[in-house]
Amino acid sequence: MNDRLTIQDPRKRYPAPPFDAQPQPMPGLVQNMVPSPDHGEESYKGSGKLAGRKALITGGDSGIGRAVAIAFAREGADVAISYLEDEEPDAERVIELIEAEGRIGVALPGDIKNETWCREMVEKAVSDLGGLDILVINAARQQYRENLSELSTDDFDQTMKTNLYALHWIAQAAVPHLQPGSSVITTASVQAYEPSPILLDYATTKAGIVAYTKALSKQLIEKGVRANVVAPGPFWTVLQPSGGQPDEKVRHFGENSDFGRPGQPVELAPVYVLLASQEASFINGEVYGVTGGKGIA
Numbered sequence: 001m002n003d004r005l006t007i008q009d010p011r012k013r014y015p016a017p018p019f020d021a022q023p024q025p026m027p028g029l030v031q032n033m034v035p036s037p038d039h040g041e042e043s044y045k046g047s048g049k050l051a052g053r054k055a056l057i058t059g060g061d062s063g064i065g066r067a068v069a070i071a072f073a074r075e076g077a078d079v080a081i082s083y084l085e086d087e088e089p090d091a092e093r094v095i096e097l098i099e100a101e102g103r104i105g106v107a108l109p110g111d112i113k114n115e116t117w118c119r120e121m122v123e124k125a126v127s128d129l130g131g132l133d134i135l136v137i138n139a140a141r142q143q144y145r146e147n148l149s150e151l152s153t154d155d156f157d158q159t160m161k162t163n164l165y166a167l168h169w170i171a172q173a174a175v176p177h178l179q180p181g182s183s184v185i186t187t188a189s190v191q192a193y194e195p196s197p198i199l200l201d202y203a204t205t206k207a208g209i210v211a212y213t214k215a216l217s218k219q220l221i222e223k224g225v226r227a228n229v230v231a232p233g234p235f236w237t238v239l240q241p242s243g244g245q246p247d248e249k250v251r252h253f254g255e256n257s258d259f260g261r262p263g264q265p266v267e268l269a270p271v272y273v274l275l276a277s278q279e280a281s282f283i284n285g286e287v288y289g290v291t292g293g294k295g296i297a
Helices: 063-074 085-100 115-129 153-177 197-223 240-244 247-251 269-276
Strands: 054-058 078-083 105-109 134-137 183-187 226-232 287-290
Touching (some): 054 115, 063 269, 078 115, 183 197, 197 226, 226 269
Parallel strands (some): 054 134
């Protein structure tokens, strides 16, 4: 019997542009994307690396967060996901997938731009999961603006609160619950290193996430908790067609990667699993770039 896995050309494994124009209002829904992203619903296979762990993932309804939630559940973790109320249809599907693995799935709808909710969300996750030892701060706001004059104070404020303030509020609330061996993982971007001119505020926050997490890692390792960053490149998520990129850029999204295509969320999930697991016990304060060959400086 041949148990050898089929080897695939990574350039051909997933759809490549051009894609159909598919604008959506923010925050957007996965179910409206063509082609549908692969979050691992059918493709991710677990092996018990996170058995018995308790994880909170922000932005867990779609995109990278959804892929991480599915992977964590299939690796044996109970998972709480936060998301906006408008994203309920996507979140319901994720909870179904978590529970299908025999794990606890906790739905936490709310707006992380609100400090009070961030702190309540953490406490509810701890209560409903029976503890917390993996924190993935992933939710983000990305809305392109063609030039500086179009980037309003309200735009800037909303991006900062979603991507940076919430990171601080959630981490501050969660850290007292984290025991030695726990892991914090944040999501930055290649934009932290190679910022696009139309994503000025978004790129600024992603650079901030790198700096914040590196500094935090030095504090947390004193109590035996690791903190690391994942910095993705172009990934096919609902963030892009819901105002994250102009329609024409969505049509050709990922075309300039070394693979000629965008990454799929499931291709990021194993990195988060590694950083959450005991296999990464000597990894701290690192930035893992998954950029389609563009690297991070």
